[in-house]
Amino acid sequence: MNDSIVLEVDSVDKQYGNNKVLKGISLQIHKNSIHAILGANGAGKSTLVNILSGVTTPTRGTVLFQGRPVAFSSPREARDLGILTMHQELDLMPNLTVWENLFVEKFPGRFGLLNRREAMNLAKEIFVKQMGITIPVLSKLKSLPVSQQQLVYLGKMLTKNAKLIILDEPSASLGEAEQEILHEVMRKLKEQGISMILISHKLDEVVKLCDEITVLRDGTVSGRYNHSNVSVAKLIQSIVGPEAEKQTGHLQDTNHLPSTDEIAYEVEGVTSGPLTDVSLTLKRGRITAVTGLAGAGHEQISLLVSGIVAPTTGRLIFNEEYAPTSVRDAIRKGIVFIHADRKIGGIFPNMSIDENIMMSRLPRRFGMVNRTEVRSKTEELVGRLSIAGYTSRKTIRQLSGGNQQKALIARWLHRDWDILVCAEPTRGVDVSGRREIHNLFKNIVRENPSRAILLSGDDVEEMFEVADTIYVFHDGKITGCFNVRETKLSDVQSAVLGGNHNECETAYHK
Structure with missing residues (x-):
């Protein structure tokens, strides 16, 4: 047994x-260390964390x-041994105070009676002595910013005798000053002897903070580094891999590109x-x-263009300066939107496929919905988009995810x-x-080169596969x-990870 190692993963599949x-x-997490696990989407990070935190079991190893x-x-078994995970969605109770959140599962006291004063003093001690910060322990959790709520969650872990803490993208939504407090x-x-595993896409954060780094790619370890032999450039190369270096957009089918270079829409400042x-x-x-890491800001672009949110400053130009007041207003002007979550903002699960597809403009005759025309147009669109599993009697929830998505596109x-x-x-x-x-x-x-399509997503490889401009x-x-x-x-992936940047004014060619 090596006393310097707190956790060891050996040949896990x-x-x-x-x-x-x-x-x-295979990897080793040393005592009194911060160890980063990096990788692109789908590299295996989440699966490994799920194994370490008891959510799932390895097939072998x-x-x-x-x-x-x-x-x-x-x-629970992992937590009982001192392995605790801080997910991006914090498992806290917003209507309770800070000190109540720390001890909600086990309040200090004697003979089954709660000692409130002791609990509040313990909470202050955890924050001040162990974490070196000040948190208002009498405040309701919901009144605190997200950065302080994260620190409350870390404090809660310390009440459970944490030995190894796994932090999943803890600084994704933090500003620079808040991030520095978390790092401290x-x-x-x-x-104080607590080891940590950091999952992060912020490579500059990893290089600055971590003692050791393991990079995953396609379910295998593609690189191991320590703080003395690592750089952002090395990490990007290890994450991206040689195949991405070779792959270029020339491999794509670009026959659909028309000769027009006309601007359809502008976002300006x-x-x-x-x-x-x-x-x-x-x-x-x-x-x-538009793409980037989760929370990078690209998600906001689709909301702006489709009229869901308005700019604080700057201009939107669509034929002329444009200030949509709602999605309905944007649709009237010729801008249509397909939501990221089709179950919440897209399909009507208990309605028929016909009704879902034709909802944007139901054919009417004498003020009544023309069911015959609805059926005819739906069947035409279903054939055009190869929507499998269609019958007029089916509800849209009976289709597969891919065919539901096709139905939403058919709607427009x-x-x-x-x-x-x-x-x-x-x-x-x-x-x-x-x-x-x-x-x-x-x-x-x-088929209609007067139209433009805007896609927003975190999957860089998908955007590279389908888009003309990213x-x-x-x-x-x-x-x-x-x-x-x-x-x-690899150039696109590097930019996503905070690596090489280019000048956007000159990068878009005809």
Whole structure:
């Protein structure tokens, strides 16, 4: 037994059916250290964290904690041994006070009686002595900013005798000053003998904060580093891999590109939500994508263009200066929107496929819905989009995810529009459905080059596969603008991770 190692993962595989998600993963987490686990979306980070926190079990391989083999059957078993996970969604009670959140599962007291004074004093001691911060323990949790709520959650972990804390993207929604406070708390906890695993896409944060780093790619370990031999450039290369260096947009089918270079829509100097002074253009006959890490700001662009939110400063220009007051107003002007979550903002699950598809403009005769025309037009669109499983009697919830997404696209194909905005276009869609949807977008602008499509999504490879132009966002600003036909996938991924930036004014070619 090596007393310097708190946790060891040895040759761990995880397989779901025929899909092998982890392939022989081995790593060591040392005591009194902060160890980063990095990787692109789908690299296996979440699966590994789920194994370490007791959510799932490995298919093969072993995990040792404090020198002893462990096989958790539940998160509670991991927590009882001192392995605690702070997810991005905090499991706290907003209507309780800070001190109540710390001790809600086990209040200090004697003979079954709560000692409130003792609990409040203990809470202050945890924050001041162990974490080096001041938190108002009598305040309701909901009155605190997210950054302080995270620190409350860390304090709660200390009441449970934490030995290893897993932090999943803890600084994703924090400003620079808030992030630095979190880092100081992490360093202080490390000094007190608590080890930490950090999952983060912020490579500058990782290089500055972490003692050791493991990079995953395609379910395997692609790199191991320590603080003395690492740089952001090395990490990007390890995350991206040699295949992305070779892959360029020249491999794509670009036959759909028309000759027009006409601007359909402009975002000019806009500040809104996480965005600061952002400018971009959508061109007719083109598919434009905006991407970045979760929370980078690209999500806000689809909301702005579709009229869901308004800019704080700056201008939106659509034929003329444009200030949509609602989604309905945007639709009237020729801008239509497909929500990122089709179950919440798209489909009407208990209504028929016909009704879902024709909802944007139901054919009427003498003021009544013309059911015959509804059926006829739906069948035409179903055939055009190859929506599998359709019958007029089925509700849309009976279709697969990919076919539901096609139905939402079909909703807008029987009426006029200029710009289609689609957030997370293939979320929850299988590989074949994804390819069909991409081809559908390409066919739309090929058949009608006066139209423009804006896609928003976190999946960089998907955006690279379908788009003509990609704008990359990082911390609310555009840090890269790429003509996909003349770009390597690795360049786009590097910009997403905060690496090389280019000048957006010159990057978009005709």
